[in-house]
Amino acid sequence: MWRYFTMKTCVVAAVCLLAPAAAAWANGTSNFSAGVSANHRHAYGAAIALLTVALGEADLPAHLKAAALFERGSAYCETAQYNDAIADLTEAIRLAPGRADSFRERAKAYAREGLSDQAIGDETRALRLKRNDPSLYSERALLYLDRNRFREAIADLSAAIALAPRDAYLHYLRGHALRYTGEPARAVEDQSRALALNPGLVDAHEERAAAYEDQGEFARALDDFNAELARRNDVGVHFHKGIAEWYLGRYSDSAASFAEALRRNPSDGNLVLWFALAKTGLGDRSFDELAQSAKPVDLRTWAGPIIALYLRKSTLTQLLAIAQVGSPQMLALQRCDVDFYVGEWELRANPATAKALFRQAGIACPPDLVVRRAAAFELARMH
16 A cells, blocks of 8 residues: 555656646647648748747757748748748758758749749759759759750759659640750640640640741641630630631631630730731731721830831831830830831831841740741741
């Protein structure tokens, strides 16, 4: 009996001694656990508040501090507080430099701040720690694509595809990049593979159609736009379908496609211009329909000044002066539009001038611009 009493007394004493430690543990981790849970539920404000309390508790276990900083940094990133996110994630990396996810999350914050080089550096560091993660390769590839570093993007996407060959989106992205390195046949192969893996990836139809157009296979491009239109009946698909029909000389169909696009977006100046080009292909040079379709367009905003030239409401000199105003990016786009659309304006009366303008558009314009491909098409047709 005395032995039993002594044992019971010792157990009670032990529980009493351990209770404060358990309470301290609960205080140190409960806010951390609640903050992590809130973060994973996308309740970012609550997550930040709870994790801030947790990080301020002296009894938060050391091994959880880096995790708490990572989680709070992630929540900051999702609420567009990028400087705070970068600060937290930098400290998390200092405390736990072997965690790839911290580099990956900081890369996201850098990228959203427009700091692509820093983001690429962090994705590279993450890859050193997790070399077999295809998503890290694809994330870095997207950053390379944003910087027009297409060959590096292709290399990363090829590495990702080797690890995840049945990921349709990876084939889609690589096919997109291949168009910019002048490899449309390989681009078609990748987009075809993407569609075989995921027939619902409608953007792959548009990308494959563009690659077909790069190869001059306009009928196949039109088939892809029709397939895309069956799944996504929007203004952009009608526009690109109209372009493909214009290439094929199906001007009546082209005009109908542009008319449908204009019905959905009547104030788009580029749609108005392409509708006019399709009608011109049908022999309509009166521009009566252009005057009607241009009514919703503000001729003071781009591409309104080109429409004004077509309607003889302004001169070429005035158009060229307007085209020289804007941001560096807009100046480049406006210059390309002027080269192509004025080339079309001059085509019948001054073919030599038109040819020079088309050649300039083919040299200077970005490869993804519709007017660059259209200018190259017109040049080929003039030879």
